[in-house]
Amino acid sequence: MKEFSANITKSILTGIQPSGVITLGNYIGAIKQMVRMQDEFKSYIFIADMHAITVPQDPTTLHENIRSLVALYIACGIDPDKNIIFIQSENEYHANISWLLECNTPFGELSRMTQFKDKSSKNANFYAGLFTYPILMAADILAYDVHYVPVGIDQKQHVELTRNIAIKFNKKYGDTFKIPDVYITKEGTKIMDLVNPLKKMSKSSENPKGVIRILDDINSIRKKIMGATTDSECIVRFDPEAKPGISNLINICVALTGKSISDIETMFEGKNYGEFKRFVADIVIEEISAIQARYQKIINSQELDKLLDENATITRAIAKKKFMLMKEKMGLYK
Ligand code: TYM
Numbered sequence: 001m002k003e004f005s006a007n008i009t010k011s012i013l014t015g016i017q018p019s020g021v022i023t024l025g026n027y028i029g030a031i032k033q034m035v036r037m038q039d040e041f042k043s044y045i046f047i048a049d050m051h052a053i054t055v056p057q058d059p060t061t062l063h064e065n066i067r068s069l070v071a072l073y074i075a076c077g078i079d080p081d082k083n084i085i086f087i088q089s090e091n092e093y094h095a096n097i098s099w100l101l102e103c104n105t106p107f108g109e110l111s112r113m114t115q116f117k118d119k120s121s122k123n124a125n126f127y128a129g130l131f132t133y134p135i136l137m138a139a140d141i142l143a144y145d146v147h148y149v150p151v152g153i154d155q156k157q158h159v160e161l162t163r164n165i166a167i168k169f170n171k172k173y174g175d176t177f178k179i180p181d182v183y184i185t186k187e188g189t190k191i192m193d194l195v196n197p198l199k200k201m202s203k204s205s206e207n208p209k210g211v212i213r214i215l216d217d218i219n220s221i222r223k224k225i226m227g228a229t230t231d232s233e234c235i236v237r238f239d240p241e242a243k244p245g246i247s248n249l250i251n252i253c254v255a256l257t258g259k260s261i262s263d264i265e266t267m268f269e270g271k272n273y274g275e276f277k278r279f280v281a282d283i284v285i286e287e288i289s290a291i292q293a294r295y296q297k298i299i300n301s302q303e304l305d306k307l308l309d310e311n312a313t314i315t316r317a318i319a320k321k322k323f324m325l326m327k328e329k330m331g332l333y334k
Helices: 024-037 059-075 093-102 107-111 114-122 128-142 153-173 218-226 244-257 261-267 273-298 303-330
Strands: 011-016 042-047 083-087 148-150 181-183
Touching: 011 024, 011 128, 024 042, 024 148, 024 244, 042 059, 059 083, 059 273, 059 303, 083 303, 093 128, 093 303, 107 128, 107 153, 114 128, 114 153, 128 153, 148 153, 153 181, 153 303, 218 273, 244 261, 244 273
Parallel strands: 011 042, 011 148, 042 083, 148 181
Antiparallel strands: none
8 A cells, every 4th residue: 555755744635627638727737736746745636526516517428537537647647656646536534524614614705716706607507516615625635634735826716715714623623734835836827728818728618729638639739729819919928918828828838848938938039920839739749649648558457446446545544534533623423
């Protein structure tokens, strides 16, 4: 059974919903950060399938997406020997902890979550789970006493709520949770939609041309990047306000190559957008085709099931301990 090395003392945790194939945004915003940090931290990464069901899902597709996302994590460089990769719904203590936290979260504070306001305004017939979703996220994080939560900026408010819930709980019942910090890298903050660079690249976007999915056909990735919305200035310059499309493509380059913004600007001085886009397409395709090749080797492996069973046992034991402590603190029978 997996054990973290004794000289690694700090921990990180993140999760992604299996609500469709992950995007370049998820890869840069969350997965790449985890890969970069996996040697120095105890790393937990899970499939947030219980978050996915806060909006309607087709059961067969959801089931396939869950396994596919596990394989994608590994294909993207999440090393199963350095990370505990697990499925949220296989650990019933997340939902149990969530309920105890729900009874300690002010309604008003939850009502302020911008993601809820945004998602509920798009469909008036939403379910209660969409509203309480950030509390389940708090449970995911607080169960493991992690130091950092690597996410994209769209999840920052949820991690801040998690901190508030934990601080209040500790004050009311005595020391129970570690207070986690959000961890966001500059270039991974927010990858934007290629067609409408004013909104984030999202799994649920209506226009597939604006979204690069990690399992997209390579030719279609090139087409999407070559067709990305730009501006009429014809200068490769970083200015998210005035030039959101070009700035987004620069951000993608920075995240994937490790070059700085000014390196990219200098490389393309006096060159046209066509040349720049070809460069972006080449680097994205190089990265994604390597992931796709690894994915094909992993997806049908039985090792995957063994790994998930083992990790479910490990994470259940950790989260159960936290649940029992919470019950005791709150005066529940145990
Ligand atoms: P989800 O599935 O919407 O997104 C997964 C991760 O990808 C990041 N992300 C992006 N980053 C940069 N640019 C983008 N365009 C972009 N789109 C998405 C998100 O910020 C996120 O880090 N509630 C979470 C899942 C979750 C979780 C957790 C995360 C559940 N429990 C505990 C961390 C800790 C979600 O729906 O992410």
